[in-house]
Every structure is written in C-alpha cells, then in structure tokens.
Amino acid sequence: MLKKSVYPLFFIPLFISGQALANEAPIKVKVFVGSMFEIGQNTGDKAGEFQYWYEKYFKNSQPITVKGAASPVFCNDNGVCGSVLGMGKVASSSSVQAILLNPQFDMSQTYFMINGVAGTPPSRGTIGDVSWGSWVIDYDLGHRWAPAEGLHDGQTFMPRKGYENIRSYQLNPTLVSWAMKVTGQTKLLDSEGAQKYRQRYPDDNARRAPKVLTGTHMTGDTFFHGPGMSKEAQYIAKLYGADDYLVTEMEIAAITQVIARTQGTTQRVFSLRGSVNFDQGNPNETTLEHLDPAPGQTAGGFKETVENIATVGGEMTDYIVSHWDTWQNGVPALK
Structure with a gap:
C-alpha cells in the first residue's frame, strides 16, 4: 500500500508539467535583439550594450533559459526578444545557434538586430557614430606573415581558397536603405x-559630431589597432568588393554565417x-600609447554611444513591429 500511495504523488506532477511544456506554442519572434556584453546587471547600474534595450523592451519580461546560450532570452508581448550573446566569434555565434534551434521560439520570420560597440578609422568615423553594416567581412580567413618576410600588394595578407562563401556577406541593400530612411536623421x-x-x-570625419551612416563592418577576434592594420582592413574590404571599411568589431560575420545556415x-x-x-x-x-592610455586620456562617450545604439536600433525595431503586416513576409520595396 505504501508503494501505491507514493508512486502517483511523485510522478503525476512531472508528467503534467512535461505535457504542458510540449503543448505550449513557440514564441513568434518578430525582432531578435542580440548584444554582446553587459557590464553588470541588466538595469540599475552602469550600462553595457544590452541595458538600454532591456529597460525599453524587457523590464517586465521573465528570463527564458536556453541550453547552450550565454545568457537567458527575454521576450515581450509584441514579439521582440533579446539576449546577451557573449563576446567574440565563438561565444556569440554559438549562443545564436542555440537560440535559433530552440523549439521555444519561432524565428521563421524574424529580423535580427545584432548590435554592439566598435572601433572606427578616424578618416571615416568618429566617437558616438552609429552605423548600419552594408557588408560584413571576416578579417581572419586568410594568410598573414611578418612584414619583414615580404609584402603582397603592399600588405601582409592573402585570402585562402575555400572560404569564398563565408568570408564576406553583403547584407540586404533594401533593408539597409530602410534603416537609413527610418533612422538616418536621428539626433x-x-x-x-x-x-x-x-x-x-x-x-x-574624426572631428565632426556623431551621425548615422553605413559601411563595411569587419569582424576579427583580435582588437587590431594602428594605421597599418586599418589599411589592411580597408585592403581586405576592397579585395572582396565591399564598401569602405567603417567599423571593427568581433562577432557579426560569425553570427551571419550561423543565421545563413539555420x-x-x-x-x-x-x-x-x-x-x-x-x-x-x-x-x-x-x-602602444593609444592602446594603453594615461589616466584621463581615454576617448569618452561610451555611455552616450551605447544609448545611441539602442535609440537608433529601437526606432527600426518599433517601425518593423508597428508595420508587421507589410514586413512579416519579407522586406518591403522601398518607395
């Protein structure tokens, strides 16, 4: 009798819980916001890349744990979800893959708002700029050697065969044009x-006030610095037929490859x-002096820039969600 009384009390709740999870419809995601890091908490302290997004869209949302992702996913009632993905190619792209393959989400019509901070060459950008990538390029897929060992077209880089389909992606020109139409004049x-x-x-360009613009985003796992590396990034961009190199960052080419595959x-x-x-x-x-500045000699503007990113990205996110009838089946023609 003792075994019969314990058995149903222990197993029935688990069975019902499993059935409830299995029968729950996946969340239909209209826009997925992916940031790379947060400094502390998602709200209430110094803001990293995700905090302004969290406070606008997810403050009343419950975290959804996803196996394999660096951080929980948050979703609001309007179909906007977001998460902190982790820094670098591997951390960020593995998080995206885990989220995309998780049955809790329906991402068949999702727009991916992959965002974060970056560096820029002073000839083309300035501190506080926000840019939409027209091309994304992997900086690392090739051969490199010491300058003393000889130059190739004036550079120490040569692309390696076999990476042609994953080393660069031109992002949807109509989507980029829409982004500039909606956000290009944002203060x-x-x-x-x-x-x-x-x-x-x-x-x-370095001395001017910040603005919204477009160009090539260059993905590398190293924080490359110096005029020589900057020229090399531009060389690679032009070698691949892309727009001028505008931003150096660490994730988007890898994330784009995962999205393309899934x-x-x-x-x-x-x-x-x-x-x-x-x-x-x-x-x-x-x-070296630029990499290791004296106290008080840093660029400044970090707080303002991460807020600028969320402001510009939020405008585009809100536009898509509020016009979902015309955006759900694909990017509308730009009139």
Missing part, C-alpha cells in the same frame, strides 16, 4: 569628453554598431 547624444578627444585627430537566408540581418574608439592613435602617439 545622437554626444559628450564633452568625446568632443575634446576628437580634436587630437586632424581628420575632418535560416537559409541573410536577408533579415541588421548589423548595428556604435563607435567608442578610433582604430589607431593620433599622429602624435604610438599604437
């Missing part, structure tokens, strides 16, 4: 510290980056 925040720091550089398309991918540093020092400092 961006700036800081006094960034304004002073810009004046160290002679370039007109979704069969990259037509709904956004790469959104805000520039928090220059990819090289000014003419009066060495690359």
Whole structure:
C-alpha cells in the first residue's frame, strides 16, 4: 500500500508539467535583439550594450533559459526578444545557434538586430557614430606573415581558397536603405569628453559630431589597432568588393554565417554598431600609447554611444513591429 500511495504523488506532477511544456506554442519572434556584453546587471547600474534595450523592451519580461546560450532570452508581448550573446566569434555565434534551434521560439520570420560597440578609422568615423553594416567581412580567413618576410600588394595578407562563401556577406541593400530612411536623421547624444578627444585627430570625419551612416563592418577576434592594420582592413574590404571599411568589431560575420545556415537566408540581418574608439592613435602617439592610455586620456562617450545604439536600433525595431503586416513576409520595396 505504501508503494501505491507514493508512486502517483511523485510522478503525476512531472508528467503534467512535461505535457504542458510540449503543448505550449513557440514564441513568434518578430525582432531578435542580440548584444554582446553587459557590464553588470541588466538595469540599475552602469550600462553595457544590452541595458538600454532591456529597460525599453524587457523590464517586465521573465528570463527564458536556453541550453547552450550565454545568457537567458527575454521576450515581450509584441514579439521582440533579446539576449546577451557573449563576446567574440565563438561565444556569440554559438549562443545564436542555440537560440535559433530552440523549439521555444519561432524565428521563421524574424529580423535580427545584432548590435554592439566598435572601433572606427578616424578618416571615416568618429566617437558616438552609429552605423548600419552594408557588408560584413571576416578579417581572419586568410594568410598573414611578418612584414619583414615580404609584402603582397603592399600588405601582409592573402585570402585562402575555400572560404569564398563565408568570408564576406553583403547584407540586404533594401533593408539597409530602410534603416537609413527610418533612422538616418536621428539626433545622437554626444559628450564633452568625446568632443575634446576628437580634436587630437586632424581628420575632418574624426572631428565632426556623431551621425548615422553605413559601411563595411569587419569582424576579427583580435582588437587590431594602428594605421597599418586599418589599411589592411580597408585592403581586405576592397579585395572582396565591399564598401569602405567603417567599423571593427568581433562577432557579426560569425553570427551571419550561423543565421545563413539555420535560416537559409541573410536577408533579415541588421548589423548595428556604435563607435567608442578610433582604430589607431593620433599622429602624435604610438599604437602602444593609444592602446594603453594615461589616466584621463581615454576617448569618452561610451555611455552616450551605447544609448545611441539602442535609440537608433529601437526606432527600426518599433517601425518593423508597428508595420508587421507589410514586413512579416519579407522586406518591403522601398518607395
């Protein structure tokens, strides 16, 4: 009798719980927001890449644990979901794959808002800029050697055969054009510290106020710095037939490859980056001095830039969600 009374009490609740989970419909995701890191908590402290998104979209959402993802996923009632993916190619792309393959989510019509901070060459961008990637390129898929061992087209890089289909992706030009139409005139925040720091550089683009623009986003697992590496990034961009190199970051090419494999398309991918540093020092400092600045000699503008990213990306996210009838089946023609 004792065994019969214990058996149903122990097993029935588990059985019902499993059935409930199995029968629950997946969350229909309209826009997925992927950031790379958060400094502390998702709200209430110094903001990293995800905090402003969290406070706008997910403050009342419950975390959804996904096996294999770096952090929980949050979803609101309007079909916007988001997560902190982890920094670098492996951490971020493995998180995206785990989320995409998880049956709790229906991402068959999802737009991917992949965003974070970045560096920019002073000849083309400045601190506080927000840019939409027109191309994403993997900086690492090739051969490199020491300059003393000879140059190839004036560079120490040569692409390796076999990577042609994954080393670069042109993101949907119509989607990028829509992003500029919706957000191109957005007023961006700036800081006094960034304004002073810009004046160290002679370039007109480095000295100007921040704005929204487009260009090639270059993905590398190393934080490459210096005019030589910057020229190499531009060389690779032009070698692959892409737009001018505008941003150096660590994730989007790998994430785009995962999306291409699992979704069969990259037509709904956004790469959104805000520039928090220059990819090289000014003419009066060495690359090492730029990498290891004296106290009080950093660029400034980080807080304003991460807020700019969420502001610009949020405008596009809200536009898609509020016009879902015309966006759910694909990117509308731009009129």
